[in-house]
Amino acid sequence: MRYVDEFRDQRLARGLAEAIAAEAHPGRVYRLMEFCGGHTHAIFRYGVQDLMPPNVRFVHGPGCPVCVLPMARIDHAIALATRHGVTLCSYGDLMRVPAGERRSLLKAKAEGADIRMIYSTQDALRIAREDPTRQVVLFAIGFETTTPPTAVAVKTARSEGLANFSVFCNHVLTPPALRIILSTAGPDGVRLDGILGPSHVSTVIGSRPYDFVAREFGRPVVIAGFEPLDVMQSALMLIRQINDGRAEVENQYTRAVTEEGNLKAQALMEEVFSLRETFEWRGLGFLPNSALRLADVYEDLDAELRFPVEVAPAREVRGCECPAILRGVKEPTDCKLFGTVCTPDNPMGSCMVSSEGACAAYWSYGRFRDARAAG
Amino acid sequence: MCLAIPAKIATIEPDGQTARVSLGGVTKEISLALVDEVAVGDYILVHVGYALNRLSEEEAQRTLALMSEAGVLDEELGVNPPIPGSAGGEA
Numbered sequence: 004m005r006y007v008d009e010f011r012d013q014r015l016a017r018g019l020a021e022a023i024a025a026e027a028h029p030g031r032v033y034r035l036m037e038f039c040g041g042h043t044h045a046i047f048r049y050g051v052q053d054l055m056p057p058n059v060r061f062v063h064g065p066g067c068p069v070c071v072l073p074m075a076r077i078d079h080a081i082a083l084a085t086r087h088g089v090t091l092c093s094y095g096d097l098m099r100v101p102a103g104e105r106r107s108l109l110k111a112k113a114e115g116a117d118i119r120m121i122y123s124t125q126d127a128l129r130i131a132r133e134d135p136t137r138q139v140v141l142f143a144i145g146f147e148t149t150t151p152p153t154a155v156a157v158k159t160a161r162s163e164g165l166a167n168f169s170v171f172c173n174h175v176l177t178p179p180a181l182r183i184i185l186s187t188a189g190p191d192g193v194r195l196d197g198i199l200g201p202s203h204v205s206t207v208i209g210s211r212p213y214d215f216v217a218r219e220f221g222r223p224v225v226i227a228g229f230e231p232l233d234v235m236q237s238a239l240m241l242i243r244q245i246n247d248g249r250a251e252v253e254n255q256y257t258r259a260v261t262e263e264g265n266l267k268a269q270a271l272m273e274e275v276f277s278l279r280e281t282f283e284w285r286g287l288g289f290l291p292n293s294a295l296r297l298a299d300v301y302e303d304l305d306a307e308l309r310f311p312v313e314v315a316p317a318r319e320v321r322g323c324e325c326p327a328i329l330r331g332v333k334e335p336t337d338c339k340l341f342g343t344v345c346t347p348d349n350p351m352g353s354c355m356v357s358s359e360g361a362c363a364a365y366w367s368y369g370r371f372r373d374a375r376a377a378g
Numbered sequence: 379m380c381l382a383i384p385a386k387i388a389t390i391e392p393d394g395q396t397a398r399v400s401l402g403g404v405t406k407e408i409s410l411a412l413v414d415e416v417a418v419g420d421y422i423l424v425h426v427g428y429a430l431n432r433l434s435e436e437e438a439q440r441t442l443a444l445m446s447e448a449g450v451l452d453e454e455l456g457v458n459p460p461i462p463g464s465a466g467g468e469a
Contacts, residue, residue: 004402006384006421006433009442018449041380068379094426096379123427125409148380152428155411203380206423206431229381236445258437259423265431268412359379 006258010230011049019235020054027242033059035241036331037199038181040067040359041229047364049231051238059238062193062331063364065180065286066201068145069096069357070329073283074317076173077102080142083171084116087310090134091118091171092127093142094149100356103317124156131160131168140306144173148203150295151268154275157301169306172296175282177204178212179293184330185220193331197241199234200226202256209264210254217250228256275301285353286329325352328361335362336371382425384433387418399424 027033037043043063046052052061065071077100084091091108098109098120112118117137121127124141131139143153153170160168181198200213205226213224223244227237237255244251254260275298282294297305319326323345324338335341335354345351347363354360358367365371385399390410397410401424413429416422422429 004384005386006438009438015442015445015449019445022448039380066380094379123409125427145379148382148425148430151412151430152409152426155409155428201380203382203423203425203430206382232445233441236441236448239448255441258434258441259431265412267414268430271412357379 007230010228010232012232015232016054016235019232019239023054023059023235023239023242024056026239026246027056027059028246029056029058031058033196033242033245034062034194035059035197035199035238036062036064036184036193036195037227037234038064038066038177039199039201039204039229040070040357040361041202042199042227042234043067043361043364044359045229045231045234047368050368051231051234054235055238059242061238062195063328063334063361064184064198064331065284065329066146066177066204067329067354067357067359068149068175069100070325070353070360071175071180071284071286072097072100072144072173072353073285074102074319075283075314077108078106078317079312079314080171081106081108081111081116082312082314083140083306083310084111084118086312087138089117089138089140089306089310090130091116091140091142092121092130093118094144095120095122096357097142097144099350100353101320101350103315124152128156128159128163128165128168131165132163135167138167138169138310140310141168141170142173143170146175146177146201146204147207147272150174150276151207151265151271154268154271157275157297157304158271160304161301169304169309170297171306172276174276174295175284176293176295177201177208178215179290180284180287181213181216183287183290185216185222187330195222195331196245197223197225199237199241200224200252202227202229202233202260205254205256205260205264207265207268210252210260210262211264213252217252221250223250224252226252226254226256226260228259274298286326320351323352325354325362328354335365338362342366342371380425382423382430384421385424387416387420387422387429390416390418397429 127141225237276295327333354362421433
């Protein structure tokens with residue numbers, strides 16, 4: 004496939020690996036956080052860590068929307084379907100995420116709730132158009148990449164007068180999460196020397212919103228594509244910045260990301276959403292100004308207002324280390340549940356559900372087994 | 379979740395709002411609501427049924443060129459350390 008295969012080329016990978024090995028000073032450790040779950044997935048799938056010298060380490064970040072969604076929000080969504088009898092439309096990624104009391108969207112569906120798996124927000128609109136007698140709720144989640152498609156759906160519903168369509172909004176923003184990771188880094192948190200910045204989030208918001216990382220925290224950022232060679236080249240760019248004592252925002256993913264991003268998508272988001280004062284992130288707690296709700300002019304399409312639901316605070320599965328893993332403080336293999344009771348077939352925590360979660364990546368590509376055998 | 383896939387625009391509907399792309403041999407209809415000025419033959423990033431951005435062929439070539447330079451430079455300098463985990467592999 005064009006724009007994919009050439010960024011997985013083995014010969015180029017070897018050259019980049021050699022350059023990294025030559026330029027990383029053996030005397031220092033480079034701890035590079037890949038923010039996105041997409042990067043984590045690529046690093047494990049293609050064995051990028053194995054191509055790095057031992058002193059260049061990837062630390063896995065919280066950039067997996069499914070992983071950071073608090074269990075209570077899934078309970079809330081299930082309650083919309085079971086108590087209010089709505090048709091709940093969800094992206095497939097969310098279907099198996101454990102909710103409170105060992106429930107999930109998939110189990111609720113098996114028990115009779117009308118929960119549909121959709122590929123696009125256009126599918127949710129179509130379902131609403133087909134049966135005007137049913138209330139249809141879009142379970143909207145995701146970072147800035149997935150937010151503009153929700154905005155388009157909201158605007159379409161308004162212009163078509165689709166009275167039976169509404170949105171349960173859980174969209175979150177990447178810069179506040181990056182800020183909390185960096186401001187808690189230190190003795191209790193994780194030590195980071197550089198950040199591989201989001202790729203497709205940045206196609207929308209551009210590279211400018213990360214300036215604060217360099218300016219306030221003195222850490223270099225390289226916006227990195229999701230293919231293995233992108234990750235390797237970005238690691239090399241970070242190592243060069245660290246060696247030079249520079250802290251700048253650089254863009255490796257220039258074929259898709261510009262400084263200003265997608266202005267049309269940003270304008271849509273600006274119009275349709277407002278900032279929430281605070282929102283809970285699994286593993287990171289309540290973060291101010293880190294999430295979106297529908298703007299006041301669209302509040303008639305807000306499922307939280309249309310269908311009031313009281314949800315009890317959810318309790319994490321005992322022993323599940325997802326919260327610490329999401330902050331980069333622990334690794335999946337530090338969790339007692341990992342690979343014993345918690346596997347992708349029977350996930351206890353969200354990091355084992357999404358293929359972008361660190362636990363699922365560790366498990367699926369089996370690299371922890373090699374490490375155990377060698378160690 | 380944030381995964382987006384490169385795809386080539388095969389056709390654009392007369393209203394300019396929808397396009398057909400080929401994804402791994404499967405033709406899919408996607409929305410153009412988030413992009414301006416795309417044409418048949420352009421490569422775009424597709425995310426949950428929407429075109430997010432147009433890909434720049436020029437920039438892609440530049441990135442690939444930088445990648446190959448990184449390797450060549452080391453060979454020229456005669457620096458050729460073994461790659462961890464690839465003991466015995468040819469350099």
